[in-house]
Amino acid sequence: xxxxxxxxxxxxxxxxxxxxxxxxxxxxxxxxxxxxxxxxxxxxxxxxxxxxxxxxxxxxxxxxxxxxxxxxxxxxxxxxxxxxxxxxxxxxxxxxxxxxxxxxxxxxxxxxxxxxxxxxxxxxxxxxxxxxxxxxxxxxxxxxxxxxxxxxxxxxxxxxxxxxxxxxxxxxxxxxxxxxxxxxxxxxxxxxxxxxxxxxxxxxxxxxxxxxxxxxxxxxxxxxxxxxxxxxxx
Amino acid sequence: xxxxxxxxxxxxxxxxxxxxxxxxxxxxxxxxxxxxxxxxxxxxxxxxxxxxxxxxxxxxxxxxxxxxxxxxxxxxxxxxxxxxxxxxxxxxxxxxxxxxxxxxxxxxxxxxxxxxxxxxxxxxxxxxxxxxxxxxxxxxxxxxxxxxxxxxxxxxxxxxxxxxxxxxxxxxxxxxxxxxxxxxxxxxxxxxxxxxxxxxxxxxxxxxxxxxxxxxxxxxxxxxxxxxxxxxxxxxxxxxxxxxxxxxxxxxxxxxxxxxxxxxxxxxxxxxxxxxxxxxxxxxxxxxxxxxxxxxxxxxxxxxxxxxxxxxxxxxxxxxxxxxxxxxxxxxxxxxxxxxxxxxxxxxxxxxxxxxxxxxxxxxxxxxxxxxxxxxxxxxxx
Numbered sequence: 001x002x003x004x005x006x007x008x009x010x011x012x013x014x015x016x017x018x019x020x021x022x023x024x025x026x027x028x029x030x031x032x033x034x035x036x037x038x039x040x041x042x043x044x045x046x047x048x049x050x051x052x053x054x055x056x057x058x059x060x061x062x063x064x065x066x067x068x069x070x071x072x073x074x075x076x077x078x079x080x081x082x083x084x085x086x087x088x089x090x091x092x093x094x095x096x097x098x099x100x101x102x103x104x105x106x107x108x109x110x111x112x113x114x115x116x117x118x119x120x121x122x123x124x125x126x127x128x129x130x131x132x133x134x135x136x137x138x139x140x141x142x143x144x145x146x147x148x149x150x151x152x153x154x155x156x157x158x159x160x161x162x163x164x165x166x167x168x169x170x171x172x173x174x175x176x177x178x179x180x181x182x183x184x185x186x187x188x189x190x191x192x193x194x195x196x197x198x199x200x201x202x203x204x205x206x207x208x209x210x211x212x213x214x215x216x217x218x219x220x221x222x223x224x225x226x227x228x229x230x231x232x233x234x
Numbered sequence: 235x236x237x238x239x240x241x242x243x244x245x246x247x248x249x250x251x252x253x254x255x256x257x258x259x260x261x262x263x264x265x266x267x268x269x270x271x272x273x274x275x276x277x278x279x280x281x282x283x284x285x286x287x288x289x290x291x292x293x294x295x296x297x298x299x300x301x302x303x304x305x306x307x308x309x310x311x312x313x314x315x316x317x318x319x320x321x322x323x324x325x326x327x328x329x330x331x332x333x334x335x336x337x338x339x340x341x342x343x344x345x346x347x348x349x350x351x352x353x354x355x356x357x358x359x360x361x362x363x364x365x366x367x368x369x370x371x372x373x374x375x376x377x378x379x380x381x382x383x384x385x386x387x388x389x390x391x392x393x394x395x396x397x398x399x400x401x402x403x404x405x406x407x408x409x410x411x412x413x414x415x416x417x418x419x420x421x422x423x424x425x426x427x428x429x430x431x432x433x434x435x436x437x438x439x440x441x442x443x444x445x446x447x448x449x450x451x452x453x454x455x456x457x458x459x460x461x462x463x464x465x466x467x468x469x470x471x472x473x474x475x476x477x478x479x480x481x482x483x484x485x486x487x488x489x490x491x492x493x494x495x496x497x498x499x500x501x502x503x504x505x506x507x508x509x510x511x512x513x514x515x516x517x518x519x520x521x522x523x524x525x526x527x528x529x530x531x532x533x534x535x536x537x538x539x540x541x542x543x544x545x546x547x548x549x550x551x552x553x554x555x556x557x558x559x560x561x562x563x564x565x566x567x568x569x570x571x572x573x574x575x576x577x578x579x580x581x582x583x584x585x586x587x588x589x590x591x592x593x594x595x596x597x598x599x600x601x602x603x604x605x606x607x608x609x610x611x612x613x614x615x616x
Contacts, residue, residue, distance in 0.1 A: 051609055051612075054523070056522075056523050056608040056609055056612070057608075057609045076527075076528065077527055077528070077529070080522065080525055080526065080527040080528070081525065081527070083523065083524065083525045084524065084525020084526075085525070087524075087525075088524075089520070089523050089524055091520070091612075095516065095517070095520045097240070097243075097517055097520075098247070099243035099244060099246075099247045100239070100240065100243060104239060104240075104243075108240075108521070108524060109524045109525060111236050111237060111240075112525050112526065112530075117236070156524070
């Protein structure tokens with residue numbers, strides 16, 4: 001059963017007076033528990049597709065259905081509320097709030113819930129434990145390495161137990177060792193916690209961890225490869 | 235509030251900028267609190283209840299035009315008047331022109347009854363009455379020049395060719411007027427009558443019942459309406475306001491200056507707050523991506539900017555209150571400001587103004603952040 005259903009999606013951006021087509025009739029299904037890698041050259045539309053699935057952008061035409069809900073028809077406010085409970089974001093540059101420590105950064109999505117302070121504390125401790133940074137709770141981003149920052153960002157992404165985790169080049173700013181650790185972590189979230197992960201990457205090694213790879217070029221799907229043997233390369 | 239930590243941390247994320255912004259706001263609100271307190275000081279003095287049973291009678295033409303001395307006896311015949319006294323502005327100075335203060339020639343035997351809000355020890359009052367060249371001075375004035383009872387003080391006339399040679403016989407106490415100088419009208423008249431004729435600047439009337447103030451005022455003016463020297467009679471409050479008006483519309487001037495200062499701080503704070511919002515574009519986009527609604531972003535940023543304004547306003551206003559508690563403004567202003575301080579009303583006004591400043595200055599940057607497209611904001615991130 002599909003968790004994400006993209007149906008004939010088109011996306012056109014306006015740049016001054018020009019229309020710039022980015023996605024041209026993409027249709028994709030992502031099953032629950034999938035680890036999908038979106039690959040393709042720059043400008044192929046992979047990040048735009050990720051944005052549409054994550055509910056931070058809307059298609060010009062077509063439908064985006066996640067968990068049987070057509071999120072492409074949601075209002076801005078409804079989309080924000082939907083994202084808060086259904087999507088975890090992992091960014092290339094980590095994008096932690098520099099004035100908050102690790103625990104406070106992880107707690108941010110929980111501030112939008114009705115959880116008590118004690119419950120929020122329990123959730124964030126669990127998330128930081130999963131990423132192996134329970135001992136760095138009080139550290140500020142500037143006091144952490146790039147790999148540690150990204151792990152805090154992953155803890156922030158999973159702390160609300162979202163339906164989907166979206167990641168855009170999560171290892172793009174990391175050294176090889178840290179990248180390896182992050183990919184291991186993502187694989188574990190997928191394998192052990194059955195999280196559906198959709199990841200944009202240029203890196204074939206990163207894509208090897210996914211069990212489903214989509215190749216995009218010039219806004220169209222050019223190849224779809226499903227692997228059954230993807231996994232930890234640790 | 236669960237967002238408090240985020241707001242506070244953002245508020246002080248750039249400590250130098252926050253310090254400079256707060257310093258600027260604090261300085262301007264210190265200035266505004268000072269201006270408003272000066273106005274409040276005048277209002278308080280005028281509405282203090284002192285002299286509520288007193289009427290001033292002056293020439294209907296202007297305060298500078300004198301009235302005949304003969305009016306005193308005529309006015310005294312009006313029913314309801316308890317006492318009437320002459321009061322002449324002398325306008326002399328002490329030793330040097332810079333040593334200027336309010337000095338008057340007054341009916342020495344009627345001073346205590348007409349100006350019953352001036353407290354003069356009985357023995358000093360008797361000594362003043364008994365000495366034709368006796369003078370009574372305010373405590374601040376005595377302190378400023380080191381005068382003691384028994385000291386001989388000679389003033390130098392400017393308006394009249396007469397240098398009053400007086401002896402300090404008493405030091406009065408008064409709630410607001412702490413720096414005036416009174417001596418005998420008889421002595422003044424004797425020395426200046428060739429020039430002034432039989433005239434005096436003003437008469438002051440104490441009425442028996444304050445309810446009769448309006449009637450008596452009307453009767454006095456009616457009595458001289460068709461004479462060569464028509465009068466205009468005021469309550470003491472009106473008289474003080476008229477006196478203030480002579481040095482310009484202070485209230486309007488101070489209000490306009492205060493508004494200009496606040497407008498200036500709005501513009502400067504708006505620049506600072508725009509910079510603060512601009513450098514957080516990506517953070518705002520991330521917050522929106524993880525589920526913060528536009529309304530939540532707008533609220534958080536407005537609270538942050540309004541808090542900044544409020545802290546700046548509080549620093550300036552409470553700083554002014556503290557400074558004016560520590561500094562004797564009566565001495566600094568040579569008696570111009572008496573019992574000066576920043577009262578609760580002024581503090582409240584400034585704090586409300588500082589909230590408005592935060593709201594106006596931060597409104598646009600906060601709105602722009604709230605309206606930021608997540609994709610546009612993240613374009614710098616992804």
